[in-house]
Amino acid sequence: MTEGLPMAVPARGLPARVRIHEVGARDGLQNEKGVVPTEVKAEFIHRLAGAGLTTIEATSFVHPSWVPQLADAEQLFPLLGGLAETEGVALPVLVPNERGLDRAVALGARRIAVFGSATESFARANLNRTVDESLAMFAPVVAKARADGIHVRGYLSMCFGDPWEGPVPVGQAVRVAKALLDLGCDELSLGDTIGVATPGHVRALLAGLNERGVPTDVLGVHFHDTYGQALSNTLAALQHGVTTVDASAGGLGGCPYAKSATGNLATEDLVWMLQGLGIETGVDLGRLTATSVWLAERLGRPSPSRTVRALSANPAQSPKE
Ligand code: MG
Secondary structure, eight states, rough: OOOOOSOOOTTTOOOOOOOOEEEEEIIGGGSSSSOOOOOHHHHHHHHHHTTOOOEEEOOOOOTTOOOOOGHHHHHHHTTTTTTTTTTOOOEEEEEEEEHHHHHHHHTTOEEEEEESSHHHHHHHHHHHHOOOHHHHHHHHHHHHHHOOOOOOOOEEESSEEEEETOOOHHHHHHHHHHHHHHHHHHHEEEEEESOOHHHHHHHHHHHHHHHTTTGGGGGEEBBBOTTOOHHHHHHHHHHHOEEEEEEEEGGGOTTTTSSSSBBBHHHHHHHHHHHHHTOOOOOOHHHHHHHHHHHHHHTTTTTOOOHHHHHHOOOOGGOOO
């Protein structure tokens, strides 16, 4: 259906291929108020894999009372059997501490993520710890995972701005980023949690990390579209050489009607731009859009993704699976 749309016109200085780290099932759903049935989550993840996504963050092994939406990790993970083994799909899961790591590993998880903060205020609000205390909490988790050959992603949230502290200086984000990598994280996702970054700030942070010896190939970017800057920021990161981009199918986690709107970059919007630039992703935009339409029906409201809306509004381009 989307053949020829958008027209691919490659631009100089961009990567040939981008790996999309799909966060809809974890970062997206954890912001949903109504509890989504485990079977729906499992079907969602299977459909995402069917659309060609190869890295799908599946759930979180936080204490069930912290994030009730993801309290079914033990029930969900076995329903994803086969995706990792036969399809080669990576299914990272968030773990907050050693207990979470043990639970995830017991179910066969081979990729984990820890969730740090560049600011003291968010570390306090989210983890009830200082930044350095949270790093100390992650240290044994990362060490234990690495000893078991498990791939570790570090998330660094509030890299550009913080709702309590305002703009975050580049040097501050670089310090915590470097500390997370020094713990042994294999990759780092730079999060613009409140969506305030602009392209110059993105370039400055990436350059600041490079200056401290962090190579670009361990860095991913996680932009939110709160102020409409997510794709501009993504393009700036791609021009810098970044090839891992986080996105959420259908823009999940960014409900425009909720006060807590966080505005994850929609995977469809990202794929539309990358296809237009002739950059390989392996994603079938039609199948992905159909998946987001399917999930939106189950959630009872339309997807906030511009691309999902445009493709599903035009009968000639209506998404098919
Ligand atoms: Mg997010």
